[in-house]
Ligand SMILES: Nc1ncnc2c1ncn2[C@@H]1O[C@H](COP(=O)(O)OP(=O)(O)OP(=O)(O)O)[C@@H](O)[C@H]1O
């Protein structure tokens with residue numbers, strides 16, 4: 102049995118066409134089913150539903166043979182030992198520093214300056230500001246980062262941006278781009294040695310589908 106770890110929502114939805122290209126159809130809809138293990142049209146392949154930030158953990162420790170994870174999550178966690186053969190080009194967005202409109206970011210973030218930043222990505226943010234020579238007081242949040250500068254919790258946020266609508270709706274402006282983000286296929290190395298042929302077939306079919314979409 103091959104186990105693929107996906108998170109509900111955009112990663113699940115955007116992985117479906119890639120699975121179809123590999124001849125794999127997921128037989129239940131995660132939005133209506135309460136099941137966490139979903140059967141597929143292939144007897145030897147199943148999908149498990151986990152939190153986006155838990156995908157690398159499941160794959161690293163063999164709870165899943167492969168999975169799909171955002172580069173944001175992989176970069177934040179480090180994910181050593183995970184084979185990452187493919188940029189799937191899905192769930193595209195970028196990570197940015199944003200501040201309330203009117204905040205003097207240039208002064209706060211000058212070399213030697215100090216800034217309070219709220220983020221779900223403290224490791225990435227720490228490294229980003231360290232490179233600029235800016236001292237940063239980091240506040241770890243698990244969601245709704247946009248609220249932090251509006252309530253005085255932080256001066257800036259490091260968060261994901263796609264359309265920019267969330268920033269705009271909360272009167273925040275992007276002041277720096279941290280990194281481009283898309284989702285990667287991640288594979289457990291031991292599983293790849295043990296089940297080389299079936300895993301390679303899935304990886305190759307995904308690669309082909311990504312190539313055709315590009
Ligand atoms: N607005 C967006 N547009 C495109 N891709 C996004 C966007 N927001 C997040 N992503 C990408 O999709 C991935 C999954 O995001 P999703 O919102 O489904 O999970 P999450 O709620 O961030 O994760 P968790 O449940 O672990 O907190 C993210 O890790 C990121 O790579």
Ligand SMILES: O=P(O)(O)OC[C@H]1O[C@H](OP(=O)(O)OP(=O)(O)O)[C@H](O)[C@@H]1O
Pocket residue numbers: 260261262263264265266267268
């Ligand atoms: O630039 P935008 O298109 O507004 O997207 C950015 C938002 O998307 C992500 O959140 P989340 O996944 O919770 O939001 P979503 O599902 O509504 O995109 C991210 O944390 C931002 O809040």
